[in-house]
Amino acid sequence: MTDLTSLTLAEARDALKAKTFTAVELTDAYLAAMEAARGLNAYVVETPEIARDMAKASDARLAAGQAGPLEGLPLGIKDLYATKGVHTQACSHILDRFKPVYESTVSANLWADGAVMLGKLNMDEFAMGSSNETSHYGPVVNPWRRKGSDVKLVPGGSSGGSAAAVAGRLCLGATATDTGGSIRQPAAFTGTVGIKPTYGRCSRWGLVAFASSLDQAGPIARDVRDAAILLKSMASVDPRDTTSVDLPVPDYEAAVGKSVKGLRIGIPKEYRLDGMPAEIDALWRRGIDILREAGAEIVDISLPHTKYALPAYYIVAPAEASSNLARYDGVRYGLRVPGSDIIDMYENTRAAGFGAEVKRRILIGTYVLSAGYYDAYYLRAQKVRTLIKRDFELAYAAGVDAILTPATPSAAFGIGEKADADPVEMYLNDVFTVTVNMAGLPGIAVPAGLSAEGLPLGLQLIGRPFDEETLFTLGAAIEKAAGTFSPAKWW
Amino acid sequence: MNMAVRTPDPKKMIKGATGDWEVIIGLEVHAQVTSNAKLFSGASATFGAEPNMHVSLVDAAMPGMLPVINEECVAQAIRTGLGLKAAINLYSVFDRKNYFYPDLPQGYQISQYKQPIVGEGKVLLDMPEGIVEIGIERLHLEQDAGKSIHDQHPTMSFVDLNRSGVALMEIVSRPDLRSSEEVKAYLAKLRTILRYLGTCDGNMEEGSMRADINVSVRKPGEPLGTRCEIKNVNSMRFAAQAVEYEARRQIGIIEDGGEIEQETRLYDPGKGETRSMRSKEEAHDYRYFPDPDLLPLELDPSWVDSLKAGLPELPDEKKARFIGDYGVTPYDAMVLTLERASADYYEQVAKGRDGKAVANFMINELFGRLNKDGKGIEASPVSPDQLGAIVDLIGDGTISGKIAKDLFEIVYTEGGDPKALVEARGLRQVTDTGAIEKAVDEVIAANPDKAEQARAKPTLSGWFVGQVMKATGGKANPQAVNDLVKQKLGIE
Numbered sequence: 001m002t003d004l005t006s007l008t009l010a011e012a013r014d015a016l017k018a019k020t021f022t023a024v025e026l027t028d029a030y031l032a033a034m035e036a037a038r039g040l041n042a043y044v045v046e047t048p049e050i051a052r053d054m055a056k057a058s059d060a061r062l063a064a065g066q067a068g069p070l071e072g073l074p075l076g077i078k079d080l081y082a083t084k085g086v087h088t089q090a091c092s093h094i095l096d097r098f099k100p101v102y103e104s105t106v107s108a109n110l111w112a113d114g115a116v117m118l119g120k121l122n123m124d125e126f127a128m129g130s131s132n133e134t135s136h137y138g139p140v141v142n143p144w145r146r147k148g149s150d151v152k153l154v155p156g157g158s159s160g161g162s163a164a165a166v167a168g169r170l171c172l173g174a175t176a177t178d179t180g181g182s183i184r185q186p187a188a189f190t191g192t193v194g195i196k197p198t199y200g201r202c203s204r205w206g207l208v209a210f211a212s213s214l215d216q217a218g219p220i221a222r223d224v225r226d227a228a229i230l231l232k233s234m235a236s237v238d239p240r241d242t243t244s245v246d247l248p249v250p251d252y253e254a255a256v257g258k259s260v261k262g263l264r265i266g267i268p269k270e271y272r273l274d275g276m277p278a279e280i281d282a283l284w285r286r287g288i289d290i291l292r293e294a295g296a297e298i299v300d301i302s303l304p305h306t307k308y309a310l311p312a313y314y315i316v317a318p319a320e321a322s323s324n325l326a327r328y329d330g331v332r333y334g335l336r337v338p339g340s341d342i343i344d345m346y347e348n349t350r351a352a353g354f355g356a357e358v359k360r361r362i363l364i365g366t367y368v369l370s371a372g373y374y375d376a377y378y379l380r381a382q383k384v385r386t387l388i389k390r391d392f393e394l395a396y397a398a399g400v401d402a403i404l405t406p407a408t409p410s411a412a413f414g415i416g417e418k419a420d421a422d423p424v425e426m427y428l429n430d431v432f433t434v435t436v437n438m439a440g441l442p443g444i445a446v447p448a449g450l451s452a453e454g455l456p457l458g459l460q461l462i463g464r465p466f467d468e469e470t471l472f473t474l475g476a477a478i479e480k481a482a483g484t485f486s487p488a489k490w491w
Numbered sequence: 492m493n494m495a496v497r498t499p500d501p502k503k504m505i506k507g508a509t510g511d512w513e514v515i516i517g518l519e520v521h522a523q524v525t526s527n528a529k530l531f532s533g534a535s536a537t538f539g540a541e542p543n544m545h546v547s548l549v550d551a552a553m554p555g556m557l558p559v560i561n562e563e564c565v566a567q568a569i570r571t572g573l574g575l576k577a578a579i580n581l582y583s584v585f586d587r588k589n590y591f592y593p594d595l596p597q598g599y600q601i602s603q604y605k606q607p608i609v610g611e612g613k614v615l616l617d618m619p620e621g622i623v624e625i626g627i628e629r630l631h632l633e634q635d636a637g638k639s640i641h642d643q644h645p646t647m648s649f650v651d652l653n654r655s656g657v658a659l660m661e662i663v664s665r666p667d668l669r670s671s672e673e674v675k676a677y678l679a680k681l682r683t684i685l686r687y688l689g690t691c692d693g694n695m696e697e698g699s700m701r702a703d704i705n706v707s708v709r710k711p712g713e714p715l716g717t718r719c720e721i722k723n724v725n726s727m728r729f730a731a732q733a734v735e736y737e738a739r740r741q742i743g744i745i746e747d748g749g750e751i752e753q754e755t756r757l758y759d760p761g762k763g764e765t766r767s768m769r770s771k772e773e774a775h776d777y778r779y780f781p782d783p784d785l786l787p788l789e790l791d792p793s794w795v796d797s798l799k800a801g802l803p804e805l806p807d808e809k810k811a812r813f814i815g816d817y818g819v820t821p822y823d824a825m826v827l828t829l830e831r832a833s834a835d836y837y838e839q840v841a842k843g844r845d846g847k848a849v850a851n852f853m854i855n856e857l858f859g860r861l862n863k864d865g866k867g868i869e870a871s872p873v874s875p876d877q878l879g880a881i882v883d884l885i886g887d888g889t890i891s892g893k894i895a896k897d898l899f900e901i902v903y904t905e906g907g908d909p910k911a912l913v914e915a916r917g918l919r920q921v922t923d924t925g926a927i928e929k930a931v932d933e934v935i936a937a938n939p940d941k942a943e944q945a946r947a948k949p950t951l952s953g954w955f956v957g958q959v960m961k962a963t964g965g966k967a968n969p970q971a972v973n974d975l976v977k978q979k980l981g982i983e
Binding site: 082088090095098100101102104204205206207208209211212213239240241242243319320322323325326327329331332333342346366369370371374378 | 548551552553554555556557559560587589591593596597598599648650776778779780783784785786
């Protein structure tokens with residue numbers, strides 16, 4: 001038998017239906033791969049017993065001809081998702097030993113469709129970070145290395161565990177979340193495909209909140225088809241999340257392989273940054289060429305408020321986070337560090353429980369919402385947000401079907417490389433992705449080539465609201481021309 | 492801003508060493524919405540369960556939990572707004588009010604800050620000098636907090652989250668009130684309106700209605716003074732006491748050359764005084780911002796219209812109708828309409844009868860008796876039919892007013908059909924002039940001195956009427972006795 005972990009999710013699905021192997025065999029192959037890859041630190045918790053029980057149940061359903069769309073397919077779940085009875089801490093010390101009595105809607109959708117849970121994936125603490133270095137459980141190592149180097153690189157963040165696990169063949173696909181680029185940036189850093197759907201496409205119920213108006217669930221997968229299959233199962237309207245949207249979920253997989261002929265692709269000039277590495281620019285041109293050759297029409301567009309997106313994002317997101325994280329007070333669950341009185345207990349608990357980056361964002365958020373500063377910061381940032389949204393609306397109204405940009409301003413960097421840098425340097429990783437969250441639009445990151453150092457680089461496609469299908473169609477066209485990318489196994 | 496301007500009324504002012512002071516009062520009333528479930532969760536909102544039995548994952552602020560608005564609570568807020576003759580805002584926004592406290596699991600209270608669901612309205616008070624209009628500035632929906640319990644353990648406090656997330660309406664008045672009497676009248680009227688609407692049970696003892704009272708003082712005609720807020724007052728009597736104390740405290744400070752500091756105070760009913768809770772400098776910065784978990788609340792105007800169509804008749808309208816339809820005095824109409832149940836009772840009795848007579852009998856006899864027993868009209872042992880029968884027996888002269896009181900007491904304590912009781916117990920009024928005449932003659936004959944005095948001073952004839960009534964066991968028709976006494980004494 002070939003290595004079962006080399007199959008894509010779609011291939012494994014078809015093989016299970018053809019009874020080429022069993023769900024238990026497939027699951028065992030992944031559990032073995034996870035054990036062998038513990039040095040990557042992609043998983044914070046492995047759940048082999050749950051995985052085998054679910055796989056057995058899947059085999060029974062496969063045998064009975066009652067297979068769901070994801071029957072028997074082993075997945076990794078980002079630690080931000082509430083999983084009933086299983087470690088759920090958003091990789092924070094403050095949620096020590098927290099095991100919810102409930103299951104997030106998105107993961108419940110996956111299990112209802114037959115998927116198998118392998119474990120919980122590492123991430124930046126409370127999804128705050130772009131390198132997975134803020135996790136209480138330590139950094140994740142990118143399965144990719146520079147040519148001829150054994151320097152350990154970051155997988156990006158915050159969904160670094162998800163991206164590394166998919167790239168390293170430690171799961172068939174993974175759930176992730178994206179508040180400012182946390183799906184797309186790590187996907188780009190690991191040669192995987194990640195899509196952040198339109199705000200409201202997936203339920204946020206049971207996702208540990210970072211910034212409620214920006215957070216959105218999505219998959220990281222090996223290729224565009226796999227991402228389409230996973231999103232179909234993850235997406236749903238949910239009466240428990242009133243920001244989720246009641247629109248039918250299309251058959252995204254059917255969009256993969258469709259012709260891009262006649263689609264108008266906007267190229268926003270504001271995404272060409274000063275000092276952007278030449279190979280990022282070259283990758284962008286390559287993407288333009290691929291789509292043009294496939295029959296798409298390329299048009300130059302302007303999104304004039306782009307440069308304000310990152311500063312505005314770093315007001316809105318911390319503001320919401322400062323409030324969302326107030327519930328971690330040591331009173332009801334998670335970490336409690338005793339104190340002489342209630343205030344002392346709060347202070348001790350939150351001082352010990354939150355890492356430096358989380359504290360920084362809580363401080364920023366508290367500041368921008370304070371009396372006397374609210375209008376100058378939060379209100380202004382919301383106005384900027386409206387303008388950014390309007391930029392996109394105008395572009396789409398002018399007939400553009402999707403927008404093509406680089407996914408990140410660079411390839412993956414070394415672990416600890418930016419430890420002493422200004423935090424803003426880390427924030428700049430999200431410069432191409434935050435606009436999409438600010439506008440609530442869908443965005444997909446697709447690998448399109450390798451850097452001179454042999455590291456994957458990704459392109460981003462931004463779509464109209466709820467038009468994820470066009471993104472899958474375009475992403476598949478790029479993938480068809482550029483191929484897929486796998487790291488050589490060294491771990 | 493629609494500041495209702497009130498002419499300073501010296502009768503409402505407080506005398507200080509330097510002259511009269513006008514007291515300016517505004518109230519924020521927190522009224523618990525009558526609903527089965529909480530404002531943003533499905534947990535029960537009923538009172539009195541064991542601690543932490545009515546707590547959902549949302550109420551406990553578990554990670555990843557989201558609020559979902561309870562439509563019935565929104566409907567109740569709209570009904571209340573309509574009952575306060577207020578503008579209903581078809582677009583309103585829920586905000587987060589951020590502060591840390593153990594009985595506030597989320598670390599923020601979901602409330603409405605800049606865009607409340609209900610705008611300006613009014614409440615009319617029946618004061619001795621006439622109707623006083625109090626402006627309502629706004630009404631908004633918000634979550635209640637849980638309860639911290641500090642007396643169960645030597646070193647720890649306990650938290651009960653049963654109330655956490657229960658829907659409250661905060662009803663904010665304009666600073667239109669001018670005396671502790673008006674404060675009492677306002678709270679009573681608001682309570683009446685809420686109970687009519689069925690949107691709050693108005694039970695202050697159980698904390699269903701609590702008031703924050705803003706008090707300031709000024710010399711008539713001067714600009715508003717610095718105000719102090721008295722927090723969380725849970726009875727009408729305490730509210731009035733707190734205002735009296737606080738106004739005098741402020742006057743004393745100013746007259747002694749001091750200045751009022753804006754602060755939050757607490758009323759201590761035991762000591763009868765207010766004391767400082769926190770100063771303006773210590774005030775929280777609540778960092779209000781729109782709750783990103785909740786979309787703005789957009790109301791369908793036709794839904795608001797249907798709620799309006801379903802409103803019951805409100806106390807002011809009912810009162811006006813009682814005056815018009817039944818000829819009762821404005822005061823009686825006010826008393827009868829204080830509770831919807833009383834008004835309903837009254838109408839059942841008054842239909843087809845003398846409304847004034849029914850009102851008199853209800854207010855004097857029934858309400859008095861129920862009051863004595865601490866009972867509400869719902870628990871009245873005398874049904875509207877029984878009461879109506881008693882009034883009928885007075886009306887057709889079968890019994891006298893005095894006998895009616897006795898009969899009422901029998902019906903109240905023993906029950907039974909009033910008409911049958913009159914027969915069975917021989918309570919029928921004696922209208923037989925012969926019998927009365929005989930009694931009158933006897934009394935006059937036995938008291939020649941008194942008869943002489945009465946002839947000289949006719950008002951003394953009342954004594955003879957009393958004696959005759961006594962002799963006939965109260966069953967004689969008083970009018971007939973009166974006539975005969977005068978006739979026999981020759982003082983026509």
